[in-house]
Amino acid sequence: MPNDNDLIERYLYAITRRLPAKQRADVAEELRTLISDMLDERCRGLPPTAKDVRVVLTELGTPGEMVRKYTADEDACLIGQPYYAQYLYVLKIVLACVAGGMIVAGVLTLATGAEGSVLGNVLGGIGSLVAALVFAFAIVTLLFAFFSHRGVDVEVMGSLDDLPPVPRETKNPARGDAVAGIVFSIAGAIVFLLFPDVLNALSHRGDGVPFDPFNAEAIRSSAWVIIAWTVVCIGAESFKLVEGRYTPRLLAVTLVSDLVVAGLAVFWLTSFQLVDTPAIVQALAAQGDALSGPVLWAVLNAQVAFCGFIVLALAIDAVDSIVKTVKASR
Amino acid sequence: MGHDDVVSSMVLELRRGTLVMLVLGQLREPAYGYALVKSLADHGIPIEANTLYPLMRRLESQGLLQSEWDNGGSKPRKYYRTTDEGLRVLHEVEAQWHALCSGVNVLLCADRREPGKEAKDAER
Numbered sequence A: 001m002p003n004d005n006d007l008i009e010r011y012l013y014a015i016t017r018r019l020p021a022k023q024r025a026d027v028a029e030e031l032r033t034l035i036s037d038m039l040d041e042r043c044r045g046l047p048p049t050a051k052d053v054r055v056v057l058t059e060l061g062t063p064g065e066m067v068r069k070y071t072a073d074e075d076a077c078l079i080g081q082p083y084y085a086q087y088l089y090v091l092k093i094v095l096a097c098v099a100g101g102m103i104v105a106g107v108l109t110l111a112t113g114a115e116g117s118v119l120g121n122v123l124g125g126i127g128s129l130v131a132a133l134v135f136a137f138a139i140v141t142l143l144f145a146f147f148s149h150r151g152v153d154v155e156v157m158g159s160l161d162d163l164p165p166v167p168r169e170t171k172n173p174a175r176g177d178a179v180a181g182i183v184f185s186i187a188g189a190i191v192f193l194l195f196p197d198v199l200n201a202l203s204h205r206g207d208g209v210p211f212d213p214f215n216a217e218a219i220r221s222s223a224w225v226i227i228a229w230t231v232v233c234i235g236a237e238s239f240k241l242v243e244g245r246y247t248p249r250l251l252a253v254t255l256v257s258d259l260v261v262a263g264l265a266v267f268w269l270t271s272f273q274l275v276d277t278p279a280i281v282q283a284l285a286a287q288g289d290a291l292s293g294p295v296l297w298a299v300l301n302a303q304v305a306f307c308g309f310i311v312l313a314l315a316i317d318a319v320d321s322i323v324k325t326v327k328a329s330r
Numbered sequence B: 001m002g003h004d005d006v007v008s009s010m011v012l013e014l015r016r017g018t019l020v021m022l023v024l025g026q027l028r029e030p031a032y033g034y035a036l037v038k039s040l041a042d043h044g045i046p047i048e049a050n051t052l053y054p055l056m057r058r059l060e061s062q063g064l065l066q067s068e069w070d071n072g073g074s075k076p077r078k079y080y081r082t083t084d085e086g087l088r089v090l091h092e093v094e095a096q097w098h099a100l101c102s103g104v105n106v107l108l109c110a111d112r113r114e115p116g117k118e119a120k121d122a123e124r
Helices: A002-016 A021-043 A050-060 A063-070 A083-111 A118-149 A173-202 A216-221 A223-243 A248-271 A277-286 A293-300 A302-329 B003-026 B033-042 B049-061 B084-113 B115-123
Strands: B065-070 B077-082
Touching (some): A002 A050, A002 A063, A021 A050, A021 A063, A021 B033, A021 B049, A063 B049, A083 A173, A083 A223, A118 A223, A173 A216, A277 A293, A293 A302, B003 B084, B033 B049, B033 B077, B049 B065
């Protein structure tokens, strides 16, 4: 009966197309013989009817059930336990920060009288908000999928000697730091990505003439550096959250992320003209405060100064992590 | 979950634990999947084909079974047999199984001989 064979073949195809390619032919051949055996037993020498075929295939299980059984031992989930709980936690913080920052930025843009219609700005803002949330979701998900699949051990408790001491504080020391780190890095990214226009719009010279202290175009064209920076920070802080306490491994991740961020910061601040220093000097001069000496130098080299400030902050973070790791290991 | 569901899920768990041992034991002699389903069912151990077939494939990938297609008969059949490594594993697991069975049996019999204990447990 070609019709019944067709049903069997469709059944086998539905199963095997969702199995690894190298298993397909073998599994199909084996199941074909199994179905034939089951039909022989049911029909006892009589040719099987369409109903017999249906009964046998139903008894064997739905294609979905068969696929689940054939792939049961594979690591079939993107983010498994114990990472999933931490993933949800980080995701909530990151999405809340992104949404909060974007909404504040949007309201400020509207309040400072951005160009274009209010409706257009609101719709544009909602579009950017959705895009930013999707991007943040994707980054956090990819990070935790990586942790989960690389099998980064969450619990380093192979032996009794490895058991962590009971922390004196009731709360987890690394956890608060990690949450603060995530919030700060997202807030920083939002300030740099969305606020130049707002800050520009708010800036007026002493004589009332508006001027743009920030080169919004340069900041926009270097957005990838800010995003890479934020992703590295969120990655390192998420690892801190997963690890739960200061360990040598966490210290290594922190130091590497500090180095990468320092590299990005130096590259960003030396390769792009982000601050329009002549405009600032002119603005201050127009106000009657002509700059001279070290102050003039500092304003003219604002980016270098900011770069130094960031590298110093990262160095402090690195030292802080080393101290906390040494303390935790005692 | 009703009484019957609890019982059947516990029986399923017990059976699942012994299945690998039974498969390795039965396949000392080569057999194809459906023949093994029938022989286990004949001994009061009903195992669904959709559980056994993937299990045999998994055991093969672990090196505990090996397989060979026989295309000589009316239908092509894949015969499985336990490898030497599979036999060594079986030997050790079997020893554990006997120890477990005797321990469990002693404990269950002891429980049955102390009816007062059961009443005390019920009171708790």
